[in-house]
Amino acid sequence: MLRKLFRFKGGVEPVTHKSASAQAPIGKHPLPSQLILPLHQNVGARAIPCVRVGETVLKGQRIGAADGWISAAVHAPTSGKVLAIEDRLATHPSGLSTLSVIIEPDGLDTWIERRPLDYATLAPDEVRKALRDAGIVGLGGAVFPTHAKLSAAKSTAMEFVVINGAECEPFVTCDDLLMRERAEDIVHGASIFRDLLEPRRVLIGIEDNKPEAAVAMRRAVETLGFDFEVVVVPTRYPTGAAKQLIRVLTGKEIPSTRRSPEMGVQCFNVGTAYSTWRFVAFGEPLISRIVTLTGNVKIAGNWETLIGTPFGEFVAIGCPKPDTGGFLMGGPMMGFEIPGLSAPVVKACNCVIVAATPLFPPPRPEMPCIRCGACAHVCPHELQPFELYRFSRAKKFDKTIKLSIDECIECGCCAYVCPSRIPLVRYFRFAKSEIAARRKETEKAAATRFRIEGRKKRDERMKAEKAERLQKATAKTSGAGDADATKRALIEAAVERARLQRETQAAKNAETAGNRETALEKNPAVRPNDVAG
Amino acid sequence: MNIIDSVLVAVAVMTLGAAFIGAVLGWASARFRVEGNPLVDKIESALPQTQCGQCGFPGCRAYAEAISSGAPINLCPPGGEAGARKLADLLGREIPVSGVVEKPPQVAEIDEASCIGCTLCIQACPVDAIVGAAKQLHTVVGSICTGCERCAASCPAECIRMRTIPETIDNWKWKPPVFEIRRFA
Numbered sequence: 001m002l003r004k005l006f007r008f009k010g011g012v013e014p015v016t017h018k019s020a021s022a023q024a025p026i027g028k029h030p031l032p033s034q035l036i037l038p039l040h041q042n043v044g045a046r047a048i049p050c051v052r053v054g055e056t057v058l059k060g061q062r063i064g065a066a067d068g069w070i071s072a073a074v075h076a077p078t079s080g081k082v083l084a085i086e087d088r089l090a091t092h093p094s095g096l097s098t099l100s101v102i103i104e105p106d107g108l109d110t111w112i113e114r115r116p117l118d119y120a121t122l123a124p125d126e127v128r129k130a131l132r133d134a135g136i137v138g139l140g141g142a143v144f145p146t147h148a149k150l151s152a153a154k155s156t157a158m159e160f161v162v163i164n165g166a167e168c169e170p171f172v173t174c175d176d177l178l179m180r181e182r183a184e185d186i187v188h189g190a191s192i193f194r195d196l197l198e199p200r201r202v203l204i205g206i207e208d209n210k211p212e213a214a215v216a217m218r219r220a221v222e223t224l225g226f227d228f229e230v231v232v233v234p235t236r237y238p239t240g241a242a243k244q245l246i247r248v249l250t251g252k253e254i255p256s257t258r259r260s261p262e263m264g265v266q267c268f269n270v271g272t273a274y275s276t277w278r279f280v281a282f283g284e285p286l287i288s289r290i291v292t293l294t295g296n297v298k299i300a301g302n303w304e305t306l307i308g309t310p311f312g313e314f315v316a317i318g319c320p321k322p323d324t325g326g327f328l329m330g331g332p333m334m335g336f337e338i339p340g341l342s343a344p345v346v347k348a349c350n351c352v353i354v355a356a357t358p359l360f361p362p363p364r365p366e367m368p369c370i371r372c373g374a375c376a377h378v379c380p381h382e383l384q385p386f387e388l389y390r391f392s393r394a395k396k397f398d399k400t401i402k403l404s405i406d407e408c409i410e411c412g413c414c415a416y417v418c419p420s421r422i423p424l425v426r427y428f429r430f431a432k433s434e435i436a437a438r439r440k441e442t443e444k445a446a447a448t449r450f451r452i453e454g455r456k457k458r459d460e461r462m463k464a465e466k467a468e469r470l471q472k473a474t475a476k477t478s479g480a481g482d483a484d485a486t487k488r489a490l491i492e493a494a495v496e497r498a499r500l501q502r503e504t505q506a507a508k509n510a511e512t513a514g515n516r517e518t519a520l521e522k523n524p525a526v527r528p529n530d531v532a533g
Numbered sequence: 534m535n536i537i538d539s540v541l542v543a544v545a546v547m548t549l550g551a552a553f554i555g556a557v558l559g560w561a562s563a564r565f566r567v568e569g570n571p572l573v574d575k576i577e578s579a580l581p582q583t584q585c586g587q588c589g590f591p592g593c594r595a596y597a598e599a600i601s602s603g604a605p606i607n608l609c610p611p612g613g614e615a616g617a618r619k620l621a622d623l624l625g626r627e628i629p630v631s632g633v634v635e636k637p638p639q640v641a642e643i644d645e646a647s648c649i650g651c652t653l654c655i656q657a658c659p660v661d662a663i664v665g666a667a668k669q670l671h672t673v674v675g676s677i678c679t680g681c682e683r684c685a686a687s688c689p690a691e692c693i694r695m696r697t698i699p700e701t702i703d704n705w706k707w708k709p710p711v712f713e714i715r716r717f718a
Contacts (some may be wrong), residue, residue, distance in 0.1 A: 040702070094705040366710070393709070395615075398622065429707040437706055438615065445582035448679055449593075451660040452584060 003203075003231050006251040008244045010378040011236045012413045014170050014333070016209060021294040022173040024301040026181055029291075029317060035103040035308035036088050036344040037063065037074055042137045043144045044070030049101060055082045058112040060285055063101050066132050072145045073135040077287040077306035080105040091311075091329065091346045095339035103308070114283030124150075124196055131276065134285040135347075139271030140164060140240070141330060143348045146272055150196045152261055158199040159264035160250050163190045163273055165206040165213060166233060168240035169331025172351040174290040175270050177302045179206070179213035182274055183220035189273030191226060192280055197266055202228040203249050204270075207235045237333065238411040242267040244380055256406045271350075291349055293318040295328075296356035305345050311352065312341035320354045328353040332360070333412040367420035375414035375424060381407045385414035385424050392431035397438070400431050408432070573597045579619045583611045584659040585681035587636075592659070605629055610636035611680065639680040639695045641673045647692035654684035654693060 040046040047064030051057055057076040064074035083102040090098035119127050128147040137143040152158040163186070167175040179186060187204075194202050204221075206214045211232075218230045233239055233248050243254050246265050254260050260267060271289060278284045287307055294300040297318035305314060311327060327338040329349055338352070353359075375385035383404055391399040408428050415424040474486050577597035588608035590596040600606055606620040607628055613635040617628050641662075643654075650668040655661075662678040665671030673684075673693075685693040698704070 090702055092702055092705075093707075094700075094702060096700065096702050096705060098702050395618070423710050426707070426710040430709040433706040434615075437704070441581065442578075444679075445578070445580070448582040448584075448660055448677075449577075451677070452582070452592075455659065455661055 003229065003249070005231070005233060006248055008239075008247045008380050009382050010380045010413060011238060011244075012378050012416050013235070014237055014416065016235070017171045017294070018173050018176070018209065021171070021292050021300040021302060022176055024299075026177050026290055027301055027303045027317075029303040029305040029309065029314065031078060031105050031107065031109065032306070032309045032313040033105075034083070034310065035077055035080070035105065035306060036100050036310060036342075037077070037103065037308040038088070038090055038098045038100045038344065038346060039064040039074055040090075040098055041074060041135075041143060041307070041347045042072040043142065044068070044072070044148075046099070047071060047074045049085050049099070051076075051082050051085075051101065053082055053084055056080070056106075057082060057103065058110050060112040060114065060283075060287060062133065062135075062285070063103075066135075066145075069132075070145055070148055071132070072137050072147075073133045073285070074101070075135055075285040075287050076101075076103055077308055078103070078105045079108050079110040089340050089343045091338065091343040091349065093336040093339070100344070116283050117280045119192065119195075119280050127192075127196060127280075131279065134279040136272065136276055136279060136286050137347050138269055139275065139289055139347065139350070140242075140269035141334070141348055141350055142242075143346075146268070146276065149261075149266055149268070150193065152197050152266075153259070153264075156262055156264045158197045158261065158266065159201065160246075160266075161190070161193050161197055161199040161202045162242075162246055162249055162265060162267040163193075163202065163204040163228075163270055164240060164242065164245050164267055165204055165210070165217065165270040166240035166245050167210070168207060168235070168237045169333055169335075169351070170237075171294050171353050172292050172331050173294075174292045174302050174350050176210045176213050178274060178290050179210070179270055180216045183213075183216040184224060185277045186270050186273045187217070187220045187224050187226060187228065188281065189275070189277035190228060190268075191224075192276055193266070193268055193273065194228075197261075199264075199266075202226070204228055204230045205233050205239075205245050205249050206230065207239060208232045209235045237413065238380055238409070241380070241409055241411060243409065256404075286347065289345075289347065289349070291345060292351040293354070294351070295354035295359055296321050296324050297354050307345060307347055309345045310341065311338055311343055311345065314345055315341070315352060315354060318354065321356065323356050324354050325357055325360070326355045328355055328360075333416065334410060363423065364421050366422050369420055369422060372419060374417045374419060378413040378417050380411060380413060381409065383408060385428075388431070389422060389424050389427050392427040395434070397431055397435050401435060405431055405435070570598075570601055572601050575623060576600050576620065579612075579616065579623055580609060581611045581616060581679075583679040583681045585611060585679070585683070587611070587682075600624070607631065607633040610634045611638070637697045639697045640675045640678040641680065641682070641684050642694050642696045643671055643673055644692040644694065645670055645672075647690050649690050649692075651689060653687045653689060657683045657687035659683065 039049060045067040048067050049063065050065045051063045057063060058079045059076060061076045062073050063076050066073045080103045083104050085101050087097040088100040090096060117130050128150055131147040132145060136146045138146060165175055165179050190202055204217055206217065214230055214232050221228045221230060231249055238244050239248060246252055246254060246260065246267055250265055252263050252265055254263055275286045288304050289307065290302050291305045292302050293315060297320050299318045303317060315327060328335045329338050329352055330336065331351060332353065369386055369389060371386050373386065379385055387403050388400050388405055405428060410425050410429060412425050418424060577594055580593040580597060582593050584592045586592065587610050588596045590599050606626060607617045609616050614633045617633045621628050648670050650665065650670060652665065652667050654671060655663045655665060660677055660679055662674045663671055663684060664674060680695060682695055685695060
């Protein structure tokens with residue numbers, strides 16, 4: 001039966017440039033001289049380092065433990081020695097550094113004891129916890145911890161699990177090759193997601209520019225005897241974005257204010273399904289991933305690369321041509337320039353594009369917005385980028401929120417079609433990060449106000465308690481509670497105290513004077529002129 | 534009906550109407566009376582709650598009250614331009630031409646070697662961000678500290694420094710695109 005497909009509004013059809021890297025089978029990237037493992041490779045909390053400098057680690061040993069539920073562990077990709085745990089250049093557009101574990105491989109590649117997960121008998125929550133400790137995160141690029149996505153909403157029955165093999169970004173072919181070569185593992189992984197979420201149907205969406213992958217996946221589903229449905233969807237950027245693929249396959253539209261399980265859908269990347277199965281069936285945590293290397297290189301292709309391989313060593317395998325101008329991570333639509341070749345390949349890294357002038361000419365100057373509306377036509381979320389641009393630029397962020405900037409997925413369609421060459425997404429990212437910072441500030445201000453009010457209340461209470469105590473004490477001394485008598489008694493007590501103090505002081509002074517005199521006898525230069533009395 | 538009568542009727546109708554409306558308004562103002570000034574609450578929630586007093590008023594609440602009775606809106610350095618803009622939007626006022634003094638966010642830090650454990654800073658801290666006891670080393674809980682500098686002023690050993698919060702990956706923000714005009718001229 002042919003599934004009725006839906007359409008999302010907008011989208012663009014850029015040249016895909018996929019064939020260059022999709023010719024050769026997946027290669028195995030050689031062991032690098034050093035591995036740099038940032039401890040923060042997932043959405044959520046940073047992992048806590050759990051090895052010491054100088055310690056010998058085995059391949060697959062946990063080196064960073066998940067901190068809380070929305071977090072994921074980090075593992076040693078090979079055996080070797082921990083050289084340092086320090087801040088290193090992060091694979092991040094900011095060019096800032098982040099806490100990383102540096103491992104020097106010993107070349108032996110000795111595995112830690114691998115134990116398949118007995119997931120048929122384990123409680124679902126135990127399976128989720130195991131996935132968290134195996135460091136499994138979404139490999140489509142968003143790196144959201146997978147275990148946290150594996151719970152159905154209480155209110156809604158799960159209808160669909162969508163396995164995302166659309167891979168709509170130009171240049172990127174890592175999912176394509178993975179589906180062609182390791183389809184059965186992906187299907188097995190999808191079956192784990194199915195068991196945990198219990199949907200009515202599992203849909204595997206693949207764009208129609210990857211016929212080999214679709215055939216391989218269909219064959220795998222048939223061989224393994226699952227009732228999953230492999231659906232070929234039209235090629236149109238950004239079909240591979242989770243919300244768009246869900247829309248195309250199921251017709252459901254998910255607003256930014258709701259999570260997809262609340263609408264009865266959950267979406268996983270094919271790479272995530274693959275690494276989930278590798279962990280469940282073979283006990284291998286997430287220590288490597290397939291990375292596409294393409295663009296201005298002599299040898300383009302896909303390599304299974306250890307997480308933590310420095311980009312310098314990674315790109316060397318493709319022999320970049322001499323006129324190389326820079327390196328992009330991710331696709332040309334949503335990716336960013338790698339801040340330096342010492343930064344490492346991380347879990348989020350699906351593709352490295354070696355850039356050169358003919359491929360990516362330098363951005364031409366931005367021209368004024370002519371409000372032609374081309375951006376609004378292609379926006380897959382039906383926003384008005386030209387209005388968002390106007391208000392982002394003017395820093396009127398409240399207005400951008402009213403125009404639903406939160407719905408923007410930064411796909412870059414608007415900037416792609418803009419005749420004035422305005423880097424619209426850059427403006428939206430700026431506005432969104434400002435908005436996020438302000439929300440955080442507002443939250444902190446509210447917490448602070450709560451603390452201040454609490455302190456004020458406490459001060460008042462303590463004052464009242466003190467007054468009460470004093471009153472009680474005076475009531476005790478006065479007995480009948482006669483105010484004058486109390487006062488008199490207090491005064492008398494004070495006078496008595498003062499007298500006592502005077503006496504002891506006088507005694508002490510006399511003693512000191514005596515001491516001084518003995519001191520004077522010994523050393524006549526000291527004059528006791530400062531001794532009173 | 535002669536003209537005098539119609540004038541009298543008109544006057545009577547107007548008087549009765551005015552009396553009725555006046556009574557309703559008087560009753561409503563007593564019935565739906567709002568305690569305090571709701572505007573002050575709104576202004577206060579737009580202020581950063583550092584309680585630093587750098588505006589010249591003792592705390593954010595006091596400054597909010599002052600703004601509602603006409604004080605300028607650009608006196609809050611921790612709020613910076615963004616804060617002044619928020620106030621301007623809220624009150625429909627313009628940001629004064631003199632601009633806003635910006636101050637980067639900071640936290641207090643106690644030099645452990647010279648802390649004498651006097652507890653004066655603990656008493657000065659409006660948000661209970663300093664922990665410690667008499668004759669024990671004190672320390673600042675950085676995530677709660679608002680950087681108001683009150684503890685620094687209270688310390689007799691001068692061992693509290695204000696440290697600007699550095700830019701990290703977690704608080705990094707995208708910058709708006711800047712094009713060099715000269716390059717393309």
